[in-house]
Amino acid sequence: MRPLRPALILLVASLATACNGGAPVTLTFAGLVGGQPAACGTTYSGVGSTATDLELEDFRLYVHDVRLVTESGEEVAVTLDDDDWQVDDIALLDFEDGTAGCESGNPGTNATVRGTVPDGSGPFVGVRFRLGVPFDRNHADASTAPAPLSFGSMFWSWNLGYKFLRVDARTTGLPEGWLLHLGSTGCEGDGRGNVSGCAADNIVDVELTGFDPASDTIAVDLADVLSGADLDVNAGGAPGCQSGVDDTDCGPVFDGLGLSFAGTPPSGPQRLFSIRAP
Amino acid sequence: MTPRWEYVGRVRHATALLALLCLAGCQPEDGPTYEWNLPAGFPTPPVPDDNPMSVEKVELGRYLFYDPRVSGNQTYSCGSCHRQELSFTDALPVAVGSTGSNTPRGSMSLANAAYHPRYTWANPVVSQLEDQALVPMFGDTPVELGTPDEPELVARFSSDPMYLDLFSAAYPDDADPITLGNIVRAIACFERALISGDSPYDRYTYQFDDAAMSESARRGLELFNTERLECFHCHGGFNFTDSLRQDRSVMDEVAFHNTALYNIDGRGGYPEPNRGIFEFTGDRRDMGRFRSPSLRNITVTAPYMHDGSIETLDGVLDHYAAGGRTITEGPYVGVGSESPLKNLFIHGFTLTDEERADVMALLSALTDETFLTDPRFSDPFE
Structure with a gap:
């Protein structure tokens, strides 16, 4: 009997935690271009390898599988609240407000991920999450899905699934538009939602250290991820980088995302997300 | 006023x-x-x-x-x-x-x-x-x-x-x-x-009736969903539009787009009184921006575009293939493809005769006789 007692206490404690809903945690993100707040219709200078001017017209992304990391290196999963911006532990970050050229967007914005962790599981020193939509939710019809998976403007088609990251912009060299649409490619399916798998899931693993969720912000800076990309020309494929394996504009962009492109591994981890202390 | x-x-x-x-x-x-x-x-x-x-x-x-x-x-x-x-x-x-x-x-x-x-x-x-x-x-x-x-x-x-x-x-x-x-x-x-919702496309897609849609229409569906044609961006989802509301929506998705149908002044201008939501906002960037209509039953709704200025679906495909319409005579002369206000996805494409027939077969499959x-x-x- 005796050895069982601590386990029993733990079980009771965890049940109590579940009933209490755990400790709330909010991760705050900041959409940026070169350190400046991202805003529809704003023009940013010095972006990409040609230091072009970039006018922003959309900036949204999905994240999922959010975990906080304790000092001992243990991962604690964050259970996301279900609300207008989060469903089944998938969240949409939305840095556009539908104004001034953001014609694909909508008025709502969201810069936080809200959820709970088990009581007493902190303090935390790091955060991990994945940019994208998990495979088992990625190939349903967005036009009938619950929010925030309901946005058709964030959906390609059943075979391709969602745009994990959508950035629409106009640049000096491409006034008609430069687009970054990240998503899975090479997906095998029948165009009716039956997808067996994708050659490249293009989901980005993010791991950030030195993070205090109570005070720090997670910067999502487009200038950092696009630093090696020439945004003034469309070298091949669809305008900008739309993830296609023949879309040669994607090489330097995928490198910034820490993703392999057309068989070439990235030079390092992703550069889109970083920690900003207050 | x-x-x-x-x-x-x-x-x-x-x-x-x-x-x-x-x-x-x-x-x-x-x-x-x-x-x-x-x-x-x-x-x-x-x-x-x-x-x-x-x-x-x-x-x-x-x-x-x-x-x-x-x-x-x-x-x-x-x-x-x-x-x-x-x-x-x-x-x-x-x-x-x-x-x-x-x-x-x-x-x-x-x-x-x-x-x-x-x-x-x-x-x-x-x-x-x-x-x-x-x-x-x-x-x-x-x-x-x-x-x-x-x-x-x-x-x-x-x-x-x-x-x-x-x-x-x-x-x-x-x-x-x-x-x-x-x-x-x-x-x-x-x-x-x-x-x-009882078109051949619906029977093929939602009722899994493989015989409902021809091989040609199925190829057309694939083309429709490519970055080459870009159709699906504005005409996606079950209702073939990017302006959609359903009971699980928490925010309306309202999209108005300039499809480079006109460029009467070299600055993307549309002729009055059809200048899109510019008529409401007065913002020049809203010039020529109209709501994407659903493509359901599109074969029976000719003529096309907000002002009926394209008579056939073939003509509509020509317009998008050119990345915008060029008008060479009359009061509305202009090169739509050079409009600075056109939607990012209107970048033009080429279609073989067979591919064009496939896209048309898909569009025909959206006609719901019921x-x-x-x-x-x-x-x-x-």
Whole structure:
């Protein structure tokens, strides 16, 4: 009997935690271009390898599988609240407000991920999450899905699934538009939602250290991820980088995302997300 | 003040009137839940709280929709410009009102209108069918139906025993159910019931009937969903549009796009009075931005675009393949593909003859013969 007692206490404690809903945690993100707040219709200078001017017209992304990391290196999963911006532990970050050229967007914005962790599981020193939509939710019809998976403007088609990251912009060299649409490619399916798998899931693993969720912000800076990309020309494929394996504009962009492109591994981890202390 | 703004002001006035009528006429509905009988794959349409669906209101709305007594001179009904066999369009480049005036734009299909977050071609504020109905009824620039003011309108229906029964059944808790508000609400209920989801595409996609869609149409569907053609960005989802609302939406997705149909001044200009939501916002970047219509039943809704300026679907494909239309003569000369305001996805493409046939086969597969002939949606006076 005796050895069982601590386990029993733990079980009771965890049940109590579940009933209490755990400790709330909010991760705050900041959409940026070169350190400046991202805003529809704003023009940013010095972006990409040609230091072009970039006018922003959309900036949204999905994240999922959010975990906080304790000092001992243990991962604690964050259970996301279900609300207008989060469903089944998938969240949409939305840095556009539908104004001034953001014609694909909508008025709502969201810069936080809200959820709970088990009581007493902190303090935390790091955060991990994945940019994208998990495979088992990625190939349903967005036009009938619950929010925030309901946005058709964030959906390609059943075979391709969602745009994990959508950035629409106009640049000096491409006034008609430069687009970054990240998503899975090479997906095998029948165009009716039956997808067996994708050659490249293009989901980005993010791991950030030195993070205090109570005070720090997670910067999502487009200038950092696009630093090696020439945004003034469309070298091949669809305008900008739309993830296609023949879309040669994607090489330097995928490198910034820490993703392999057309068989070439990235030079390092992703550069889109970083920690900003207050 | 341009005529367009007067028109907007008039509609706002009428909207306020309707709001008052609704406040006065609202009562809890205890009747059975309306059965949508939705096609497979379709979400439930959103319904405003003050106008729940009922079989009786849909039926009353059907009579009113097809009744010329709604127009001032009693010659025109809603159905005059929205003919069922044409997916509730009228085959005209621009609609013609009951007194012979041309409206600036073509009659839009009413198929699946329940899912639209905004109504008409380019109106960022009309977000309910109840409000939209007031535009053709009471708009005077131009006159469409020229509907008389409420007392005369009510008198026309109050003298008809059939309508006394229909209104009583639709609004059983109202002592005097024949009101402008109740007329509009019933028409809106009928329009929400106009669900089109039995096309070959639907049978193939949602009912997994492989034989429903030809090989050619299936190749067309693949092409439709490529970054080469980019069709799906603006015409995606079950309703083939990027302006969508369903009961699980938390925010309307409202999209208005400039498709480079015109570039009359080298700055992306569109000819008056069809300059898109620029007419409302005055923001030059909104020049030429119109709502993406659903492509359902698109083969029967010619001519195309907001002003009916492209006669055939082949012509529409030519326009998008060129990345914008070039007009070489007449008052609207300009190279659309060079418009600085055009949507990012209008970048042009080339199609082989076979690929073009495949895309056309897909578009044909969106035609829902059941919907176009459904007796529930037909003119009860015929």
